[in-house]
Amino acid sequence: MYGTGILKGMAVVMKHFVNSYLDDFSWAARGGRYYNDEALQVRQGVKGRGVKTVFYPEEKLDVPERFRFVPFLVTDDPPPGQKWGKDWCTSCGICAKVCPPQCIWIERGKQPNGRPKPEPNAFFIDIDICMNCGFCMEFCPFDAIKLDHDYELASYNRTTAHIHDKERLSKPLSYWREIAPKKAAAEEAARNFVEEAKAKKKARQAGDGEPDPTLADEHARQLMYRGDTY
Amino acid sequence: MSELILDAPEPQEEEMMMGTAVSDDPVARAAALLKERFPDAVSDDPRDGYSGVMVSADKLVEVATALRDDFGFNYLSSVTGVDLLSENKLEAVYHTYSLDQGGDALVLHVQVDRDNPSIPSLVPVWPGADFQEREAWDLIGIHFEGHPDLRRILTWDGFNGHPLRKDWKEAFFEEEKKPFGSRWPDGGVFRAEEKNPFGKNVQYPPGWQPTGNEYDVETDMYLPGETHVVDPGTGIKTDQVTVNIGPQHPSTHGVFRMVVVLDGETVVDLKPVMGYLHRNHEKIGERNTFIQNIPYTDRLDYLASMSNNHGYVLAVEKLFGMEVTERAEWLRILMVELTRICNHLWALGFLLNDLGALQTPMLYFYLERELILDFFEATAGSRMMCNYMRFGGVAYDLPDDVRGTPTMQFLEELIYGNIPRVLEQGDQLMTGNEIVRARSIGVGVLSREDAIAYSTAGPVLRASGVQYDVRRANPYSFYPHLDFDIPVRFNGDVMDRYDIRMEEMRQSLRILQQVLPHIKATAGQKINSDKPQYALRAPRAGEAYGRVENPKGELGYYITARRREGNPDRYHVRAPSFINLTPLGKMCQGHKVADIVVILGSIDIVLGEVDR
Numbered sequence A: 001m002y003g004t005g006i007l008k009g010m011a012v013v014m015k016h017f018v019n020s021y022l023d024d025f026s027w028a029a030r031g032g033r034y035y036n037d038e039a040l041q042v043r044q045g046v047k048g049r050g051v052k053t054v055f056y057p058e059e060k061l062d063v064p065e066r067f068r069f070v071p072f073l074v075t076d077d078p079p080p081g082q083k084w085g086k087d088w089c090t091s092c093g094i095c096a097k098v099c100p101p102q103c104i105w106i107e108r109g110k111q112p113n114g115r116p117k118p119e120p121n122a123f124f125i126d127i128d129i130c131m132n133c134g135f136c137m138e139f140c141p142f143d144a145i146k147l148d149h150d151y152e153l154a155s156y157n158r159t160t161a162h163i164h165d166k167e168r169l170s171k172p173l174s175y176w177r178e179i180a181p182k183k184a185a186a187e188e189a190a191r192n193f194v195e196e197a198k199a200k201k202k203a204r205q206a207g208d209g210e211p212d213p214t215l216a217d218e219h220a221r222q223l224m225y226r227g228d229t230y
Numbered sequence B: 001m002s003e004l005i006l007d008a009p010e011p012q013e014e015e016m017m018m019g020t021a022v023s024d025d026p027v028a029r030a031a032a033l034l035k036e037r038f039p040d041a042v043s044d045d046p047r048d049g050y051s052g053v054m055v056s057a058d059k060l061v062e063v064a065t066a067l068r069d070d071f072g073f074n075y076l077s078s079v080t081g082v083d084l085l086s087e088n089k090l091e092a093v094y095h096t097y098s099l100d101q102g103g104d105a106l107v108l109h110v111q112v113d114r115d116n117p118s119i120p121s122l123v124p125v126w127p128g129a130d131f132q133e134r135e136a137w138d139l140i141g142i143h144f145e146g147h148p149d150l151r152r153i154l155t156w157d158g159f160n161g162h163p164l165r166k167d168w169k170e171a172f173f174e175e176e177k178k179p180f181g182s183r184w185p186d187g188g189v190f191r192a193e194e195k196n197p198f199g200k201n202v203q204y205p206p207g208w209q210p211t212g213n214e215y216d217v218e219t220d221m222y223l224p225g226e227t228h229v230v231d232p233g234t235g236i237k238t239d240q241v242t243v244n245i246g247p248q249h250p251s252t253h254g255v256f257r258m259v260v261v262l263d264g265e266t267v268v269d270l271k272p273v274m275g276y277l278h279r280n281h282e283k284i285g286e287r288n289t290f291i292q293n294i295p296y297t298d299r300l301d302y303l304a305s306m307s308n309n310h311g312y313v314l315a316v317e318k319l320f321g322m323e324v325t326e327r328a329e330w331l332r333i334l335m336v337e338l339t340r341i342c343n344h345l346w347a348l349g350f351l352l353n354d355l356g357a358l359q360t361p362m363l364y365f366y367l368e369r370e371l372i373l374d375f376f377e378a379t380a381g382s383r384m385m386c387n388y389m390r391f392g393g394v395a396y397d398l399p400d401d402v403r404g405t406p407t408m409q410f411l412e413e414l415i416y417g418n419i420p421r422v423l424e425q426g427d428q429l430m431t432g433n434e435i436v437r438a439r440s441i442g443v444g445v446l447s448r449e450d451a452i453a454y455s456t457a458g459p460v461l462r463a464s465g466v467q468y469d470v471r472r473a474n475p476y477s478f479y480p481h482l483d484f485d486i487p488v489r490f491n492g493d494v495m496d497r498y499d500i501r502m503e504e505m506r507q508s509l510r511i512l513q514q515v516l517p518h519i520k521a522t523a524g525q526k527i528n529s530d531k532p533q534y535a536l537r538a539p540r541a542g543e544a545y546g547r548v549e550n551p552k553g554e555l556g557y558y559i560t561a562r563r564r565e566g567n568p569d570r571y572h573v574r575a576p577s578f579i580n581l582t583p584l585g586k587m588c589q590g591h592k593v594a595d596i597v598v599i600l601g602s603i604d605i606v607l608g609e610v611d612r
Helices: A004-028 A037-044 A094-098 A135-139 A173-179 A181-205 B012-017 B026-037 B057-069 B129-139 B218-222 B281-287 B293-298 B305-320 B326-355 B360-380 B407-431 B434-440 B448-453 B459-463 B494-521 B576-580 B584-588 B593-603 B607-611
Strands: A069-075 A104-110 A116-126 A145-148 A170-172 B042-044 B053-055 B075-084 B089-097 B106-113 B118-120 B143-145 B228-230 B237-239 B241-245 B257-263 B266-273 B542-550 B553-561 B570-574
Touching: A004 A037, A004 B360, A004 B407, A004 B434, A069 A116, A069 A173, A094 A104, A094 A135, A135 A145, A170 A173, A173 A181, B026 B042, B026 B053, B026 B057, B026 B106, B053 B057, B057 B089, B057 B106, B057 B118, B075 B129, B075 B553, B075 B570, B089 B553, B106 B118, B129 B143, B129 B576, B241 B593, B257 B593, B266 B584, B266 B593, B281 B293, B281 B570, B293 B305, B305 B326, B305 B542, B305 B553, B326 B360, B326 B407, B326 B434, B326 B494, B326 B593, B360 B407, B407 B494, B434 B494, B434 B593, B448 B459, B459 B494, B459 B553, B494 B593, B553 B576, B576 B607, B584 B593
Parallel strands: A069 A170, B053 B106, B118 B143
Antiparallel strands: A069 A145, A104 A116, B042 B053, B075 B089, B089 B106, B228 B237, B241 B257, B257 B266, B542 B553, B553 B570
């Protein structure tokens, strides 16, 4: 019959309309559906049926651990009274070489005798150029550069505020542990594993026949390329 | 290989090859026959690592006609140029396929003198060469004799030089190849515009005036000719009106312009004008190292970044002779098929939008797309610019959970629950809807012959009755082990293109349902056959063409490299959105203005890929 197609379509619209209010009822006793972190997770997940709107900035979606946005530099946890600890960066320049849009500038540190020192004198990232690809993090052999979760970088002046210097880039290890707990733990395990493997190798050469250690799967799966670098 | 794969159906390729000797493969046979028929004009390509035949320019049209009519290579997929600066030559490269037999490309190489680069146009043989030859003229500067409308296409007419020539330098030129020396070890930060201030970074060709040129009215340039028609019945002289739709127009899906000649409300002629988003992706790609191109491919068809990655890594793996681990292949197929669903949901939602059902029904399609993007974000770190694939595998294994749900459970919910539900809902919303049917049946018809001649690909080609899908015709990855159908429709109108996309999503679901057990079975295995390397160098000189069935059609990457070089020598993208636009004018003729929008929507273009 002519017109049934349109009626069927109307039924779909009606279903969405009703569903959007059912959410209100089901969350009414548990603090309402808006401005409620628990409700937000369900609304946005596979079970969500009603309205998906997120009231940004009052409501914010959790970003997953692997989310990547504009790099930062990892330092040791700072001693009391200071903002940063020792840089992890050794200014080897791999991140600057691999960076696809070439947004990283590094000035290598120098010892008084003019020989290179394994720490950066200056480090700049032009965040207008950065494409958030994550290659710097992927290829850094020292776990010293990581992609951040802070995506709210709007500012009034791009010429001054959008070139991040070392001071702006440095963040302590505790911050990385906070935003990416699983990955940070896996990296730590991998670093220990390298030490352990070296020790085992030495022991084996000395005649102690212990087998090669393996990195636990729960850690290996968090690392890029399943941690084949380690 | 896991045990599961042993139960999977045998690859079709072997069946096709049964009973035939290896030397009998269609490409080698056609090449041998060509050499026999044109002994003076056709010869093997003597260079190491190159396939196909060398054709002399003066006989090109005859060779192409014979190839099309007598040898069954009836589909011209890709036309591009290469600058061979050291030999002082320009080369045109044509990839032709046989739609009936499938298989690899027969590649034609035509070399001409760099100072007088003139090659006969193939538009009379394949009209689909139209835009691609214009692109090769624009970017490389090969002059195609006999082309009906050889103008610049991606850059504008006041552009100086041909940017893909090796001796051309961009305004913000720093060095020939990345990485740039200024970044390390003495990096002093600077912004490009400090070195080359705005206003002083443009050069015009000699003798070119920014204002007042040969065209009085800009649209004359696109549609010259008589604008008055005399009505044969009454003898009354009526005006035809030239209208610009776009470049800033919500229904053009981006910054895209259509110059339309209208007789009343009816379209007499239409020409697409593009290039507003042009950033010379290919020049950037040639400055980049091999791995640096992966994130750039995300930005081509930004609705299907996983597929773009896939095509590029396939091409480079071919060039490098790399292996891919089993789990990585399954992960790639999982991602690519989810991308296909993502893209088609977007396309159908937008088609509704173009039909006039603004915003709300479109969003019904996007709800499930959102979940797929959540999955991409949790796995690869970004919703759209995934940058997920690497040479030899993928970057990351699956995450532990997505939005609080364990990953495998999330995927099962998605594949067995949410996506089938949204497809059913889309069916209810659109397929039977009388308004949709009235607006789309018989609109924008592209006949089978035209679809082939115009080099269209993907859903546009299959809606016109050609059952051609790269996943089956020239299989890659693990597709031969998977059981799925290639949908085909025969009317070639907007409704059929809609139908094809709907059906393709169902087939993608079928593939995903078969992939999930493999993902489970291969858990814990290696996802990359290689160690991460940031400075890969080509182990051999040569060319490679990797192609995948992107949601929009055949996406091909043509790469040439020199031995021990870390950067591709030539990097070309065969962009399906761009080439599918070639028959737009033809499809729109005789329809009303409002139908243009729908026809464009049914082709499904992404301007990031059209303009590159």
